[in-house]
Amino acid sequence: MGKSEIIIRLAGEGGEGVISAGDMFTAGAARLGYQVFTFRTYPSQIKGGPAWYQIRVSDKSVLSMGDGVDVLIAFNEEGYRDHIGELNKDGVLIYDPDTVTPDGKGHTSYPVPFNEISRKKLDFFRGKNLVVLGTMSALFGLDPGSLEGMVRSRLARRAELLTKNLESLDHGYNYARKNIEKSDPYYLAATEKISRVVMGGNEAVAAGALAAGCRFYGGYPITPATEIFLTLAAELPKVGGVCFQAEDEMAAIGSVIGASIGGSKAMTATSGPGLSLMTEFLGYATIAEVPCVIADVQRGGPATGLPTKNEQSDFFHAVYGGHGDAPRIVVAPGSVEDCIYQTINAFNLAERYQMPVLLLSDQSLSHRTETFLPPDLSHVRLEERLTANGAAGAEFARYKLTENGISPVTIPGRPGTYSSPGLEHDEKGAPTTASKWHIAMTDKRFRKLDLAAKEGAASPRYGVRNAEIGIIGWGGTEGAIREAVDRAVAKGYKVAALHPKMVHPLTKGEIEKFVSPLKKVIVPEINYQGQFAHYLRGTLGIDVVRLNKYDGLPFCPGDIFQKIEEVI
Amino acid sequence: MGKSEIIIRLAGEGGEGVISAGDMFTAGAARLGYQVFTFRTYPSQIKGGPAWYQIRVSDKSVLSMGDGVDVLIAFNEEGYRDHIGELNKDGVLIYDPDTVTPDGKGHTSYPVPFNEISRKKLDFFRGKNLVVLGTMSALFGLDPGSLEGMVRSRLARRAELLTKNLESLDHGYNYARKNIEKSDPYYLAATEKISRVVMGGNEAVAAGALAAGCRFYGGYPITPATEIFLTLAAELPKVGGVCFQAEDEMAAIGSVIGASIGGSKAMTATSGPGLSLMTEFLGYATIAEVPCVIADVQRGGPATGLPTKNEQSDFFHAVYGGHGDAPRIVVAPGSVEDCIYQTINAFNLAERYQMPVLLLSDQSLSHRTETFLPPDLSHVRLEERLTANGAAGAEFARYKLTENGISPVTIPGRPGTYSSPGLEHDEKGAPTTASKWHIAMTDKRFRKLDLAAKEGAASPRYGVRNAEIGIIGWGGTEGAIREAVDRAVAKGYKVAALHPKMVHPLTKGEIEKFVSPLKKVIVPEINYQGQFAHYLRGTLGIDVVRLNKYDGLPFCPGDIFQKIEEVI
Amino acid sequence: MVETAALTLRDYRTDVKPIWCPGCGDFGVLSSTHKALVQLQLRPENVVIASGIGCSSRLPYFVKTYGIHGLHGRSLPLATGMKLARPDLTVLAYGGDGDMFSIGTGHTPHAARRNVDITAVCMDNQIYGLTKAQTSPTSVRGYKSKSTPYGSPDEPLNPVLLALASGASFVARAYSARAKELTDLLIKGIQHKGFAFIHVKSPCVEFINTYDMLDRLVEEMPVDHDPSDLQAAMNLAVTEEKVHVGVFYESERPVYEEVAHSWFKPTDFDADAFFRRF
Amino acid sequence: MVETAALTLRDYRTDVKPIWCPGCGDFGVLSSTHKALVQLQLRPENVVIASGIGCSSRLPYFVKTYGIHGLHGRSLPLATGMKLARPDLTVLAYGGDGDMFSIGTGHTPHAARRNVDITAVCMDNQIYGLTKAQTSPTSVRGYKSKSTPYGSPDEPLNPVLLALASGASFVARAYSARAKELTDLLIKGIQHKGFAFIHVKSPCVEFINTYDMLDRLVEEMPVDHDPSDLQAAMNLAVTEEKVHVGVFYESERPVYEEVAHSWFKPTDFDADAFFRRF
Numbered sequence A, B: 001m002g003k004s005e006i007i008i009r010l011a012g013e014g015g016e017g018v019i020s021a022g023d024m025f026t027a028g029a030a031r032l033g034y035q036v037f038t039f040r041t042y043p044s045q046i047k048g049g050p051a052w053y054q055i056r057v058s059d060k061s062v063l064s065m066g067d068g069v070d071v072l073i074a075f076n077e078e079g080y081r082d083h084i085g086e087l088n089k090d091g092v093l094i095y096d097p098d099t100v101t102p103d104g105k106g107h108t109s110y111p112v113p114f115n116e117i118s119r120k121k122l123d124f125f126r127g128k129n130l131v132v133l134g135t136m137s138a139l140f141g142l143d144p145g146s147l148e149g150m151v152r153s154r155l156a157r158r159a160e161l162l163t164k165n166l167e168s169l170d171h172g173y174n175y176a177r178k179n180i181e182k183s184d185p186y187y188l189a190a191t192e193k194i195s196r197v198v199m200g201g202n203e204a205v206a207a208g209a210l211a212a213g214c215r216f217y218g219g220y221p222i223t224p225a226t227e228i229f230l231t232l233a234a235e236l237p238k239v240g241g242v243c244f245q246a247e248d249e250m251a252a253i254g255s256v257i258g259a260s261i262g263g264s265k266a267m268t269a270t271s272g273p274g275l276s277l278m279t280e281f282l283g284y285a286t287i288a289e290v291p292c293v294i295a296d297v298q299r300g301g302p303a304t305g306l307p308t309k310n311e312q313s314d315f316f317h318a319v320y321g322g323h324g325d326a327p328r329i330v331v332a333p334g335s336v337e338d339c340i341y342q343t344i345n346a347f348n349l350a351e352r353y354q355m356p357v358l359l360l361s362d363q364s365l366s367h368r369t370e371t372f373l374p375p376d377l378s379h380v381r382l383e384e385r386l387t388a389n390g391a392a393g394a395e396f397a398r399y400k401l402t403e404n405g406i407s408p409v410t411i412p413g414r415p416g417t418y419s420s421p422g423l424e425h426d427e428k429g430a431p432t433t434a435s436k437w438h439i440a441m442t443d444k445r446f447r448k449l450d451l452a453a454k455e456g457a458a459s460p461r462y463g464v465r466n467a468e469i470g471i472i473g474w475g476g477t478e479g480a481i482r483e484a485v486d487r488a489v490a491k492g493y494k495v496a497a498l499h500p501k502m503v504h505p506l507t508k509g510e511i512e513k514f515v516s517p518l519k520k521v522i523v524p525e526i527n528y529q530g531q532f533a534h535y536l537r538g539t540l541g542i543d544v545v546r547l548n549k550y551d552g553l554p555f556c557p558g559d560i561f562q563k564i565e566e567v568i
Numbered sequence C, D: 001m002v003e004t005a006a007l008t009l010r011d012y013r014t015d016v017k018p019i020w021c022p023g024c025g026d027f028g029v030l031s032s033t034h035k036a037l038v039q040l041q042l043r044p045e046n047v048v049i050a051s052g053i054g055c056s057s058r059l060p061y062f063v064k065t066y067g068i069h070g071l072h073g074r075s076l077p078l079a080t081g082m083k084l085a086r087p088d089l090t091v092l093a094y095g096g097d098g099d100m101f102s103i104g105t106g107h108t109p110h111a112a113r114r115n116v117d118i119t120a121v122c123m124d125n126q127i128y129g130l131t132k133a134q135t136s137p138t139s140v141r142g143y144k145s146k147s148t149p150y151g152s153p154d155e156p157l158n159p160v161l162l163a164l165a166s167g168a169s170f171v172a173r174a175y176s177a178r179a180k181e182l183t184d185l186l187i188k189g190i191q192h193k194g195f196a197f198i199h200v201k202s203p204c205v206e207f208i209n210t211y212d213m214l215d216r217l218v219e220e221m222p223v224d225h226d227p228s229d230l231q232a233a234m235n236l237a238v239t240e241e242k243v244h245v246g247v248f249y250e251s252e253r254p255v256y257e258e259v260a261h262s263w264f265k266p267t268d269f270d271a272d273a274f275f276r277r278f
């Protein structure tokens, strides 16, 4: 008999195996049918600097990284010092006595000489992560046989390393069995083996893109967005697409716009610095009405800022960035699985409204692992832009002033040529400085935005019907908010949350309906300025209680729960 | 006896002399002591396309382009057709019968064969603008001798053209005297000859920069900002400065930041597309706390948009643009003369708060001519950044956490080295991903912004004390708003206007004090979205009546006056 | 194509009137472009011309093919995306000296080394035309304009040499006043499989009329020049006495988009199989 | 300087610990930089090192001079502004192959042709190190990384050739493992009056360890190479069999900032006189 849920944190130095041990434990747990939610952070350099990895593992669904830490595995003194404060009351400390000297206060603690085992006993220091994994398996009830299977399949192509690795796993396991007298309550009960997808947010965005029919990616590497690019570099050629490494972000989005005018569904992905560089081209996609998707995996800013830390501070730029009156749509997924659906949604919106769509992910969402059932995408609806054939040999009126603002477009290869303009233009796309055309075309571009707001899908709502306290969240904080609401409702508080996925334009009616009966609205965000809260007030005149955090880390449910109790 | 004020509009094709005839009339009128306010617009190409030029000339102070047109000089049929609708009831049409066939309705009209006179009589088509000028002088009372003097001084170095030009002027003058029986009331009474500066907004920004101590300019040409660059290219070398033509806008602002770290007061100027490209570097100047001034001469957007048309649609980008939480200051001058003072102000703010300061001008402000008394800049206060000497051979704590957020800086050449970081950093500027430093440094950067809001100068206020209707304007619309308020007050309406020059951060208290007794607040802006109005609501929760215009042209006082009557 | 009548110049002309000043060299580039398309009998809907911003970059509006009037300096990224997504189309990229060698400098070497099958045409007037006469990266040292009133301290860039040094597989130069040669070179560039760079001297009559000078300096390639010899091409490109026109360099190597499409026989995306791997 | 004691290595070392992986070539560049500064006895406060973003671009934090850790690709604009405003200082710009020849490609030719007196050092490991091993513009054709899993279709850029073709007045190459040579070239570059470009082969042991290959291929300049001969330098730069180290090219021509400061004997700004002209 054990706990149904454990929060384990590994803390040490980049390059020491913190991340890989965490990844393998996660994979092993998922294989055994547990549900997993992870968080990772590491310095923006290849070796050294503080890194940590958190795994919340449960036999029930998990939506956030949870509160506090049940088990802390400290690889080094700094890892111990920086994290011991977050260990829960009943928590367990596991540490390497070679490098860590705990002050002995309070916690159950188990010394395990990871370094000695791997370096001296096995003469295989690179196997340290597997020693750790073996120990974890012994202490918390993951079947070692199943872990062995996982290691075997991971190293299928590197047989020379396999033996040493399995030996390391074994040693870790046996050391713990022999030397540790377990006095803590953390032991995972066996659970039903259900095959789940174990995935990170970036891979999920790539999956969504492939499913949406994206066939062109133009990108430039940048942390924490790179895996979207890398996944598509491997996959796109298989489905007849092209994945193009550009020389910079201007070239990346330029190639995407070129490909889209050519008829492809096309996207790029970047993070803050790259997004800033794409600003001029975003305006181009607006005025030339070119469908395209730009995924922005937010990190700490401004400038190069905090490349490996979490922040939701690109909202302002996503909505307001760029010169001129330049409408665009902004979508933000709430979880890893949702990254699939919101990416598909982003492509659909781009195609329907013929404008750039920004997808706002974040560092935590992109690099965390979640487990979910294999999605069935066979019924997902895909939009295609409204096309037309022009008359052969004639120029085509590509920017026809239609009632809803959407104009049919011709695709190269088909009759009915036109020139895609970055200048203000008439219906044929020909440049003009006449007032009436700027007025008419500006109106047209915003008509499409208004239409998108009107046609917007309903947002998920959590909590009680007759709520008095409301939460409006956006993006990757969804799970933490949802858990906080559950906890509050369980305590009898009248709380509900709304989590719009299309964050600009807002579906006004829905939000006003949600807000009107409430006494207070909390907007939790991972940024300093309360960017979404400011936007809400600017757009709808709604005043909210702000809950801001800008320490580079995601919310825990407790942060939000505490705020609920504060305002109640 | 004549009118004390005339609004003259010349309309024709680019390259036909519309602009140069207007410029010379303006210069001539100013020489004679009149006050002048002009507006010009032309296509974004070198030859052809519709161009027009408006001159409001008066013996009193003029603050805007006025309402309607008293005298329309149509160079071609299009110029007649597009503008005749704006001719005032008593208005006069002057046209070339060779190219224009008026429909004969209502207006006083005088045919003058400009083409024939210049081409056939004089065999000097390039002199057409002087024929026009001569006619204007005869009809509206500008002393021809004084105009001749102006032409002489303009052509001082091109004697071969002088005779022909003076002949053209003469012919125009004599033709009108002999053939036109004047039946309109527009005739300028003589006025006191006071020597005034006749200047455009771009030259005024350059003047302000020179006066503020700017000694480095890095720029890339772009309409309508180029003249700032060109003026400084001529002037900076004389005062020991450097004016650098960069390869693009990233290089322009990069060089400015480099020069500023080197201790120079430095600036760049651009328009929307260039500003968008500078976005990443703006964030760099924020995080590395580098004083610098970026003048953005707004034009119609998005993308290449309307390069030669007027719009105030970069406000959103100026305030919110760029990834991350990135504070900066935004300043907007209200008139040509104010361009001098707000540019000095921008440098002062940049130096005091060690952050990027944006100066928002616009196409109309930059290319219009105003007359004003030579400014006395001898008492203007200039700020210098807080500097320090570090210890010799030691690294300097450049980002010291001070109470008000401002830290002393060392300048290369002085002891106390440091590395200017784009990454989040500790007090020494060394990169760190630790939560506490990101929190502390974000707080510090926003402390400076809060301080700037607190220390902000009082904004000009016009109108009655006990106002019920208020107007909050920003930027180059100041003159039109002020005239509208005067007109409303003269009619007995209780109206007042506030025109903040630092538009971000806002001096909250002042605005709330202005707004609180009002029944309604109007925010007139030349953009579609009501960008400043949205920002006002988002920041201060103030709801306003929006007055938006996005036809590429500036406000007339009547537009605003009408709105006042509407809401009263 | 069998059923349709032969295409004539009229099939490539649009209703949009060129904005250029009378006598501008860009008219020559436009008319040679029209002629090259006629001679190649490329259907208007199968051609895309991308450009940047500048007087020269307005060209796409005047050719009845698909066009992309892009952003200043960005014709090549747009053309690259188009060609990679649509290898079946003929893709060209036009721009000025400022457009391709000032703000766009960063893209030209990469387009060249990648060998995407695009024909890039730089219309070089040694000035920023559209913004009214500022010094450009090909302006000579000491050149006085309002942006360098005391003379430009910069050495000009050499577009042909840079294209060669960047790995372009076809590099040529033409003069807008010599229509036949220019048309022929455009045809060769379009027919060349890979990235073709054509440097066109195209005078700006409004701000820096170089016709007389060019009439004096322009000269055919030396008869003994071997266009497969890169070193010879570079040596020729650095000689300053003459402005050589013709093909400097020509070679064949794999084309980016063909390589990129050669790895797999494409199938539909199999979502289930994809998720099974995670 | 007369009164102060000679500067030693310690005077140029900071407290910030290099983040590089043990064995990274960048350590060699750092230590040669320290040594060059010692040999030149430049006072720390009179030197500014600008850089971009990448493993290599962290270097300024490890040298006790003024530093600017800029943005990805932008070391040269920052260095240019610094040098133009402060011609009295010694200004260097460091960056990686991605930094200077991918995102920064657009700045390098202009810095070269302007001949601002900056020493630019490209630390080329043929990979994007900091973002964990993507193909870079100097990666060889066919190179497999996660960004080009089926082999890169791109021809690599040739930094030395590009610098030569852009008009750099000093162009050299070094190898981070050959400290003495590298130090000497850094000294020469700094002493050269004008823009000096130094291409340093600096292996990434974590992702693409090229030490063995370079040990085999690196070779001194041919003894008969005349560094004043641009064509010879370009010809040498295109030979692929060997990686030549040493000075490819060296010449003297006016320096931008000197020209720019030569036009006037500066005076204070006279506002009244200025306004009188309007």
Ligand SMILES: Cc1ncc(C[n+]2csc(CCOP(=O)(O)OP(=O)(O)O)c2C)c(N)n1
Binding pocket: B220, B221, B222, B223, B249, B273, B274, B277, B304, C053, C054, C055, C056, C057, C072, C095, C096, C097, C098, C099, C100, C123, C125, C127, C128, C129, C130, C131, C136
């Ligand atoms: C980002 C950006 N910066 C600057 C401009 C302004 N601009 C338009 S065209 C041009 C240069 C034109 O020179 P060139 O490319 O040589 O073309 P030309 O007009 O001479 O044919 C500039 C600087 C712009 N449109 N966009």
Ligand SMILES: Cc1ncc(C[n+]2csc(CCOP(=O)(O)OP(=O)(O)O)c2C)c(N)n1
Binding pocket: A220, A221, A222, A223, A249, A273, A274, A277, A304, D053, D054, D055, D056, D057, D072, D095, D096, D097, D098, D099, D100, D123, D125, D127, D128, D129, D130, D131, D136
């Ligand atoms: C605008 C922008 N785009 C992308 C990145 C991400 N990024 C950081 S370093 C780097 C490339 C590093 O390669 P290189 O310049 O060769 O330096 P190295 O790490 O190999 O020394 C990239 C793409 C960034 N920081 N900023």
Ligand code: SF4
Binding pocket: B046, C019, C020, C021, C023, C024, C025, C026, C055, C056, C125, C129, C130, C203, C204, C205, C206, C207
């Ligand atoms: S300004 Fe020069 S380049 Fe532009 S159209 Fe006129 S002649 Fe041609």
Ligand code: SF4
Binding pocket: A046, D019, D020, D021, D023, D024, D025, D026, D055, D056, D125, D129, D130, D203, D204, D205, D206, D207
């Ligand atoms: S990843 Fe490569 S380049 Fe970066 S520090 Fe490690 S060895 Fe050096």
Ligand SMILES: [Mg+2]
Binding pocket: C054, C096, C097, C098, C123, C124, C125, C126, C127, C128, C129, C136
């Ligand atoms: Mg040009």
Ligand SMILES: [Mg+2]
Binding pocket: D054, D096, D097, D098, D123, D124, D125, D126, D127, D128, D129, D136
């Ligand atoms: Mg590298």
